[in-house]
Structure formats: C-alpha cells, structure tokens
Amino acid sequence: MSTSAGMPQPLAATRQRVRDELRERILTGRLRPGDRLVERELAEDLGVSRVPVREAIRSLEAEGFLAVQSPRRVVVRQLARVDVEELFDVREALEGLAAGLAAERATPADLKRLERALDAAAKATVRGDGTRIAALNVRFHDEIVAIAGNTLLSTVLQPLEGRLRWLTSQNEHWADLLDEHRRLYEAIASGDAERARTSAAEHVRVNREVTVATLFAGEDRVTG
Structure with a gap:
C-alpha cells in the first residue's frame, strides 16, 4: 500500500483507513448482519496486509459491530432488541445533556452552522437522497455536541457514534425527521436549556419507536 508520493503508508493510517472502510460497509448495508468477514479476502480487496485487517476487526468488535464466533469465524453482529433499546436509553440521556448545554452556549x-445543516437536509429530503440525509443527520447532531463544549461528553459518545449512526439510518421517515430537527434547533436557539433537553428527549423517543418498529416488525412489544 503506497501513498501518492510512492512512500509506504504508516501502519496506523492504514489501520484507520481499513477500520473506517469496514465500518462504512456495515453502516451502508454492504456488509449485513450475519455476513462473514475473511481476513485474506478483505486484505486482497483493500490492497493491504492481513495485519491492519485483523486489528480493524478487533476494533470493530469492541465497538459492537462484529461478533467473534470462533477463532476463524467473525461475522457482522445482529443487534438484539435489548441492544437497540439500551443504545436508545444512552442516546436519550446524552443527547438531552448535549442539547441543554448547547442552548446555554x-x-x-x-x-x-446548524441552520446550514438543516437547509442542506431539506434539499436532500426533497430529492429523496437517503445517503445524503443520513450523513447530514450525523452532522447536525455532531454540531450540537460540539456546541455543547463538553470534552467528557464527546469522549463518552465517541465509541458509540458508529452504532448510533446506524440506528439513525434505520429511520426513513425523512420529512418527519427534518421537522423534529427543526424543532430541536428552535429549542436550542431559544436559549432555554430545559426546552432543549425536552425536545432532544422527544426526538430520541420518536426515533426509537420508528427504529424498533422497522427492525423488529412483528415482535410483541416488551413491557414492564
């Protein structure tokens, strides 16, 4: 693997590139739950040695995307309902905190910047460009976390970002999603931290209902 200058790419950069590429394939559905990852095949496909592939697989396992079923069998993880519910519990708490801090700061x-993200999302919604909408939704929420200005919050969110992005991509009610983001923006712009926290929590709860219904259609709702 070489850079444009013909020099070998540092291992750390190669490892990150491979990890990011495999994560993106999972997030976009090119690799689906249950699909097996074979080090040799991936190394050939990506033009790298098996070492960065092996390290990327370990990293994505830690992030919750992959499951190691045996020393020679690694598959894309199928999230159980409890996994999804727990992710939304954490997301509701952290995004509420981020929105409240953003309203204050x-x-x-x-x-x-938030307005520009919303404007771009509105145009993508009109076009029906799901890939672009998903990316802009991530950008919108990332901007809120950045505005919140809490380093620890960003650190806590970092290992969850991929799975949270994957959850968000399951919601294809794009016009409704845009309306929810506009309400959240208005709450933050008001400077009212409590209003912003409430709006963020409601947004997550609605997204939870849509995502759970999409992923687990036909299952009885677990209560209690």
Whole structure:
C-alpha cells in the first residue's frame, strides 16, 4: 500500500483507513448482519496486509459491530432488541445533556452552522437522497455536541457514534425527521436549556419507536 508520493503508508493510517472502510460497509448495508468477514479476502480487496485487517476487526468488535464466533469465524453482529433499546436509553440521556448545554452556549455563528445543516437536509429530503440525509443527520447532531463544549461528553459518545449512526439510518421517515430537527434547533436557539433537553428527549423517543418498529416488525412489544 503506497501513498501518492510512492512512500509506504504508516501502519496506523492504514489501520484507520481499513477500520473506517469496514465500518462504512456495515453502516451502508454492504456488509449485513450475519455476513462473514475473511481476513485474506478483505486484505486482497483493500490492497493491504492481513495485519491492519485483523486489528480493524478487533476494533470493530469492541465497538459492537462484529461478533467473534470462533477463532476463524467473525461475522457482522445482529443487534438484539435489548441492544437497540439500551443504545436508545444512552442516546436519550446524552443527547438531552448535549442539547441543554448547547442552548446555554450557542453563539450566532453556531446557530448559523446548524441552520446550514438543516437547509442542506431539506434539499436532500426533497430529492429523496437517503445517503445524503443520513450523513447530514450525523452532522447536525455532531454540531450540537460540539456546541455543547463538553470534552467528557464527546469522549463518552465517541465509541458509540458508529452504532448510533446506524440506528439513525434505520429511520426513513425523512420529512418527519427534518421537522423534529427543526424543532430541536428552535429549542436550542431559544436559549432555554430545559426546552432543549425536552425536545432532544422527544426526538430520541420518536426515533426509537420508528427504529424498533422497522427492525423488529412483528415482535410483541416488551413491557414492564
């Protein structure tokens, strides 16, 4: 593997590239739950040695995307309902915190960035561009976390970001999602932290219902 200058790419950069590529394939559905990952085949496909592939697999296992069923069998993990419910519990708590802090700290420039993300999402929604919508939704929430300005919050969210992005991509009610983001923006722009927290929590709860219904259609709702 070489850079454009013809020099070998550092192992750390290669490992990150391979990890990011495999994660992206999972998030976009090119690799689906139950699909097997074979080190040799992936190394040939990506033009790298098996070492960065092996390390990327370990990293993605830690992130919750892969399951090691035996020393020679690694598959894309099928999230159980309890996994999804727990992720949404954590997401509701952390995004509520982020929105409240953002309401207290947002500058006019910060709000302009959120507006631009919403404008771009509106155009993608009109086009029906699901891939673009998913990316802009991630951008919108990332901006809120950045505005919140809490380093520990960002650190806690980092290992969850991929799975949270995957959950968000399951919601294809794009017009409704855009409306929810607009309400969340308005709550943050108001400067009212409690209103922003409430709006964020409601947004997550609605997204939870849609995602669970999509992923587990036909299952009885677990109560209690």
